[in-house]
Amino acid sequence: MYPRKLVLEKGDTVQLHFDSLNYEPHSATFPVDVGKEIVRGSFYPSCDPDGDAGPGPDNPPDLEAPPFCADPTQLELNFDPRFVPVGGNGTFRGADLESSGVRGLLSPLGDDNWDLAFTRTSGDEPFRYLCLVHPWMRGRVVVR
Ligand SMILES: [Cu+2]
Numbered sequence: 714m715y716p717r718k719l720v721l722e723k724g725d726t727v728q729l730h731f732d733s734l735n736y737e738p739h740s741a742t743f744p745v746d747v748g749k750e751i752v753r754g755s756f757y758p759s760c761d762p763d764g765d766a767g768p769g770p771d772n773p774p775d776l777e778a779p780p781f782c783a784d785p786t787q788l789e790l791n792f793d794p795r796f797v798p799v800g801g802n803g804t805f806r807g808a809d810l811e812s813s814g815v816r817g818l819l820s821p822l823g824d825d826n827w828d829l830a831f832t833r834t835s836g837d838e839p840f841r842y843l844c845l846v847h848p849w850m851r852g853r854v855v856v857r
Pocket of ligand 1: 738739740844845846847850
C-alpha cells in the first residue's frame with residue numbers, strides 16, 4: 714500500500730504486487746466501506762454439530778472464548794464469501810467491489826500481480842481501499 718496516496722489520471726491502470734509475501738497474504742480491496750463490511754462478516758465462530766454436509770444449522774458459540782464450542786470438533790470459523798476470491802472485473806468506478814482477493818505465496822490465488830483500471834475521477838474524496846486480512850492497512854487513490 715505504498716505510496717499511501719497514489720495520484721493517477723483517469724484511464725490509468727495500476728499493477729499491485731504481491732510477490733515476496735511468503736508467509737503473510739494481503740488483499741487490496743476497494744472501496745473501503747465494502748471492505749469493512751466483508752471484514753465484519755468474517756472470522757466469527759459458530760458450532761456445527763453435523764458439519765457442513767449435514768442438514769442441521771450452525772449454532773451460536775457455546776463459549777465466549779476459544780475453543781468456543783463445548784465439543785471443539787464442531788467449531789467453524791465463518792468468512793464472508795467475498796473474502797478470499799477476486800472480486801469485480803478489474804475496473805474501479807467508485808462504488809462496486811474490486812478486490813485482488815487474498816494473495817501471497819501460500820494463498821490459493823498465489824502471489825501474481827493484480828491490475829486495476831480507474832475510469833472515473835475521484836472528485837473531492839480520494840478512493841480508499843484496505844487489506845481484508847489486516848483491515849488497518851489502508852491506502853488512497855486520487856484520480857484526476
Ligand atoms: Cu494485509
